[in-house]
Amino acid sequence: MTARRWVGWGLVAAVPLAFLGLFFVLPTGTLIARGFSTGGSLDLSGFGEVFSRPRTWRIVGLTFLQATLGTVFAVVLGIPGAYVLYRRRFRGQWLARALVTVPFVLPTVVVGVAFRSLLAEGGPLGALHLDGTLAAIVAALVFFNYSVVVRTVGGFWAHLDPRAEQAARVLGAPPWRAFLSVTLPALVPAITAAASIVFLFCATAFGVVLILGGIRFGTIETEIWIQTTQFLNLRAASVLSVVQLVVVGAVLGVSGAARRRRERALHLTAVDAARERLGRADWAPAVATGLVGVVLIALPMLSLVLRSLRTSRGWSLQNYANLATTGGRGVLTGTVWAALGNSVRTAVLATAIAVVVGALVGLVVSRRPRSRSGRRAIETLDAVFMLPLGVSAVTVGFGFLIALHRPLGLDIDLRTWWGLVPVAQAVVAVPLVVRSLLPVLRAIEPRLRQAAAMLGASPWRVFLAVDLPMVRRALGLAIGFAFAVSLGEFGATSFLVRPDRPTLPIVIYRLIGRPGAENLGMALAASVVLAALTAAVMMLAERWRPASAMGEL
């Protein structure tokens, strides 16, 4: 690679690196460092202290167990879902695609209460005795993360040239054989991308673990929260944060290795015209997807909708009418609709930041430099941008407060800057944007780019003519995901948001934390509104097709 191109790619990488450095590495690093310093000198005795407790090992084990189970089930159930929703076509598919994404943004406290209402003693499913069990936690984790697998794998699958599989069929392979030996290997990069995201989400799950697991199922994440916000034991919290980072590193290492073994340029098609109608031969994935869709996703959401329509005086829209008020006795500062406005404004900003940063990361990381050091630099960059998914929101939130007063010695105070909320949400959304774009970007035949360059196209022109048309669907997906993450983000937002400008999840959390049927009813109605908004945004993102590739970015 020539020096000029190094500078060019260095510049492209510099913007996201500066962003991540200032708004993630600096705050998190400062807080963790604070836990390891006593009177100004390094003190690592916290490790011995924390690891000598049997509780720590139990918690680490439980974290792995629930995250592994959650990931395995989400992937196994999600692959048939991706096939049915993205590789085949049927009437109402657009609606189904949007609906499976909704759980992803629902506030965990609402989902926790909804699941527990079904499972608790005396509830409709109380006889199963699932309240406070690992099974309940795993079910909720799959509920949240199913769409991550369906969309990440599906978005890639839709572009996969079907001719290889068709050739296998013509040569006499039964459908399952063609799938296992031709399609599945091609899907591995997308599957590992989805699995690593889901694992990190599961490993850092907070609300559902606390509410559904009762007291027996603490995880590293819940323990960090308790040690930081309740006990002010930063030594223990920092040790646990390091453990979290090691877990993230291990997961990324394993998934990276699995991906590299499989990843190669594939025949991708820019348009997914090759989709056939869902037919009789597809009964197995169709039944699997239908079951998951109905039992795991539609039922809990339906019970949420029904409960939002129930009031002390029978069925009515009263809870929805109340969204224009400030709650039972004025427990809110503004109306729920005002909070919705705040949420949308914040999400637009966060999405813009996340898509720009994520697209730049994706472009850099999808290069294949010939030199070993170049490849290693790119692998590191790839992993670094995934870190925010695996690190506790508490660590980031508290880190902002101690690190962003005069960051890097500059005379500014970013701790109280209004833009911190969209920025924090974007930090969490960037990994999803990158993961949505990368499988497609990486699979683009490099010779296409080389050919364009040979014919005299500038790098920018190569991007517009080669990369962008392929990546358009994935970009729509990425925008939708980023928007959804921002709409649903609670952890970091709760530490940073201004109470007079709360987002919708903050308001829901506040309403459900007060006695009285009216407040609970409003919280449920507001959750349904959040769900409907997400579904609408996802439908738009699905259908997003720039008229022409030119001038769209």
Added chain:
Amino acid sequence: MARRLASLAAVAALALTLSACTSGGQAKPSSTGGTSGSTSASARGTVVLVTHDSFVISDALIAEFTSKTGYTLEQRAPGDVGALVNQLVLTKDAPIGDVTFGIDNTFASRAVSNGVLAAYRSPAEGTSAAQFDLDSSNNLTPIDYGDVCVNVDHGWFSAKGIAEPATLADLAKPAYRDLLAVENPATSSPGLAFLLATVSAFGADGWQGYWSQLKTNGVKIDAGWTDAYTVDFSGSSGKGSRPLVVSYASSPPDEVPAGGTTAPTGALLDTCFRQVEYAGVLAGAKNPAGAKAFIDFMLGDSFQAAMPSAMYVYPVSSSVKVPDTWATFAPIPSSPFSMDPAQIDKNRDGWIQKWTDTVIG
């Protein structure tokens, strides 16, 4: 050479990002002007309040504060009371505000002993408020109080023909087996208050034995108030299966249907722990005069009168009237359990640890 150029470029980009951030930061005052909607509002500057996520102040009260004092109010709420206090401790060298509200007697000692607060004795603090003073240091000014009590579903007990329990000791009796839901003290503020009630009732030697009995008697432990009250409690609109739950003395009025004359739920007044919430001037505040003005305002009649309905707590001032429904449905316990805040601060972590060992095993 190429590498050096790349790193130069990185530095340039970082500088660009930062300068963008700075201008964003400076643009802030103009963007906050919208909430108060008055140009004279910032005549005397801004007071920054740091509080917990249950704090509520209406726009009308903010406007009243501004017109009375000339200060604009800006709020931050970085989490629950634990998160609030811990953040104040971590940022004490460069505080994120001028005045704080919401530190309660379970966390007060941590805030005071870490030097987070500056002493201030408000002239607005009358004798009825002064009886809630933390100590004589004037670091914290009492603003409101409330009681964490076991709530009972009257209808459940009358339907079953069982007498309602009255005391903490009753809750451990076989007649009340599998009827009580409580919150984990490690993750919940009412859960911690209830643990403190049992420590103060049964003493340092007896409380673990009491909890073993509760465990044998089938107590349900939930992570937080929301799932205990809305999922497990039979007296809430969630219609759970347990007629006893740890909640607040102020919860019953909200379960009274509109126009109702009897409350379907009530608080067991002999099971209560008293929580007092304080305000204080932050040490190193940029605007200490504004901080003091806000504390005075919080003790004034209009703010005190708004506290019951907005925050579900009782005002410390005796010169304002609590809502009628409260007098009827939320009587104040005459002798709630309480504890020296210094003792709470010293033992909290150890008690929670022992509680976990006893109850979870």
